Amino acid sequence: MRGDVHDIGKNLVDIILTNNGYNVVNLGIKQPVSAILDAAEEHKADVIGMSGLLVKSTVIMKENLEELNQRDLAAKYPVILGGAALTRAYVEQDLHEIYQGEVRYARDAFEGLRLMDALMAVKRGIPGAALPELKQRRVKAAAAVRNTEQLPAEGPRRSDVATDNPVPTPPFLGTRVVKGIPLKEYASWLDEGALFKGQWGLKRDMIDSVGRPRLRLWLNRLRTENLLEAAVVYGYFPCVSKDDDLIVLDEQGNERTRFTFPRQDRDRRLCLADFFRSEESGQVDVVGLQVVTVGSRIGEATAGLFGTDAYRDYLELHGLSVQLAEALAEYWHARVRAELGIGVHDPAGLDGMLRTQYQGCRYSLGYPACPDLEDRGKIADLLRPERIGVELSEEFQLHPEQSTDAIVVHHPEASYFNAGGRP
Ligand code: B12
Known part of the structure; x- marks a missing residue:
């Protein structure tokens, strides 16, 4: 399977399929198609699965399917695709049109299991066995055109x-x-809802009986085993905007680097650059940048748990570690607001904080207002996160994985918005 740094979903699929009697060859992250095909041949795979949470992974998946076509392997390998960057329509319509074999989308690991069962039943010639119908896009192309008009x-x-x-x-x-x-x-900045429901998959009635005691246990273990190495590199930079660009200046007022952001073609026509004083105004603004990490020791610990089949512990600790990376980013953003003197508008409770009811906004690259992951290179050049043990890979992923970067905007109107088209 091919994943990006977000590989928990892929590992979860591995666990569920393995527990249901399938033999999964989990190749880890960032596998080239040749490695996937070599492993498929070697292990006589019945099905190939790929996972991708980054938008870029969706393009790579398409290229991989084209490669399978070219090598005449499409009839041999049905493919199941999953991950947050995909949509059912993209897989079951667009990719299905390209791929000469069967390709299906799995929203979660359980749909993956149902698809595996169906594919195997078809392969074994079980009477009546069939794959689920392909789902077509609900919005017809013509309607989409009318909308843009x-x-x-x-x-x-x-x-x-x-x-x-x-x-x-x-x-x-x-x-x-x-x-x-x-x-x-x-x-204290941990988003417990995201942890218990999103990462640990707990139902509401399990939170007090299971979630909280397990969380206390893990937090204690993290402390006693010294598994976290939280660190931040951050900074403030003079800047101006010009049209859709945010221009970061040096202290002499010369251009150091420039980000170009997408502008909405609807609604308020927002663009991230609009939150900064324009070059023409003759004034200089300020932008904050931050990279936070909870370190690499935790990744070694989670990999150890996965390797020894301690799946429940693995899922819990991994889920907690990624939410702690988010918590650290939130905490540091609050610190930046305090340093800029705009923290006075902060809401009293964590709930309000997580709903971003404060002044300004923390935009992580790759999210809809600033989707270009390559811009992470500019942040890395300015902040040099290697000083806290964080490296940016060629695929613009931060290692260790429990790390996140952000552009911190102080403007009172700054909030999350979507400037891109849908896939
Ligand atoms: C938690 C999270 C993080 C955490 C943890 C990351 C990690 N290591 O796991 C942190 C805070 C560290 C993080 C960081 C980043 N993230 Co993030 N993150 C998420 C979030 C909110 C949830 C991911 C998750 O853990 N899901 C839980 C798992 C269990 O679900 P899953 O992976 O989707 O897998 C399930 C299904 O999809 C399916 N499935 C998946 N694959 C497959 C394969 C097969 C074969 C099958 C059958 C099924 C299947 O089954 C799985 C189990 O049911 C997603 C949004 C989302 N809704 O997914 C964004 C998201 C993935 N992140 C995103 C981004 C941009 C980033 C950053 C680049 C932001 C930044 N600039 O710092 C960084 C990159 C990290 C790095 N090191 O460089 C974007 C990616 C979009 C893009 N532009 O490419 C997303 C989609 C958010 C968004 N809406 O834009 N992130």
Whole structure:
């Protein structure tokens, strides 16, 4: 299977299929198609599965299917695809049109299991066995065209985001490294809903009886076994905007680097650049950047658990570790707001914080307002996260995986928005 750094979903599929009697050859992350095909031949695979949570992975999956066609292997290998970056229509319509064999989408591991059962039944010639019907896109192409026609062809270029908000004064310009942040400082920022429901898959009635005691146990273990090495590199940079670009300046006012963000072609025509003073205004604004990590020791611990088939522990610890990376990012964002003097608008409780009811916004690259993962290279150049043991890979993924980067915007109107088209 091919995954990206988000490989928990793929591992979960491995666990569920294995527990149901299938022999899974889990190749780990970032496998080239040749390695997938070699393993499929060697192990006489019945089906190939691929997993991708990054948008880029969807393109690679398409290329992989084309490669299978070219090698005349499509009839031999049915393919099951899954992961957050995919949609059912993309797989069962667009990719199905390309692939000369069977290709299906699995929303979760259990749908993967049902598909495996169906594929094997068909292969074994069991009477009445069939694959589920392919799902077609609900919105017809014609309707989609009508929708775009309703958009103003020539709208105003910039959004109506205010340009007279005060520009905060940062405590310093440039970067700072902070290491050894104690767990108690950021554990209180943990999004328990995302952990219990999203990562641990617990139903509401299991949260108090199972979730909280297990969480206490793991937090204790993380502390006593010293598994976390939370560190941050962050900084404040002078900047201006020009059209859709955010231009980061050096202290002399010369351009250091430039981000180009997509602009909505509907609604308010928002673009991330609009939250910063324009070059023409003659004023200089400030942008925050941060990279946070909970370190690499935790990854070794989770890999150890997976390797020894301690699946429940693996899922729990991995899920907790990724949510702690998020918690650390939230915590540091609050710190940045305090340093910029805009933290006075912070809501009192964590609930309000997680609903982003504070001033400003933390945009991680790869999310809809700033989808271009290659821009992570610019953040890495400015912050040099290798100083906290974080490296950016050629695929623009941070290693260790429990790391995340962000552009921190102080503008009162800044919030999450979608500037891209849908796949
Ligand atoms: C938790 C999370 C994180 C965590 C943990 C990451 C990790 N190591 O796992 C943290 C905070 C570290 C993180 C970081 C980032 N993330 Co993130 N993250 C998520 C989130 C919210 C959930 C992922 C998850 O754990 N899901 C739970 C697992 C169990 O589900 P799953 O992987 O989807 O798998 C299930 C199904 O999809 C299916 N399935 C999956 N594969 C397969 C394969 C087969 C064969 C079958 C049958 C089924 C199947 O079955 C699985 C089990 O049921 C997703 C959004 C989402 N809705 O998925 C974004 C998401 C994946 N992240 C995203 C991004 C952009 C990032 C960052 C690049 C952000 C940044 N700039 O820092 C970084 C990259 C990390 C790095 N090291 O470089 C984007 C990717 C989109 C894109 N542009 O490519 C997403 C989609 C969010 C979004 N809506 O935009 N992330």
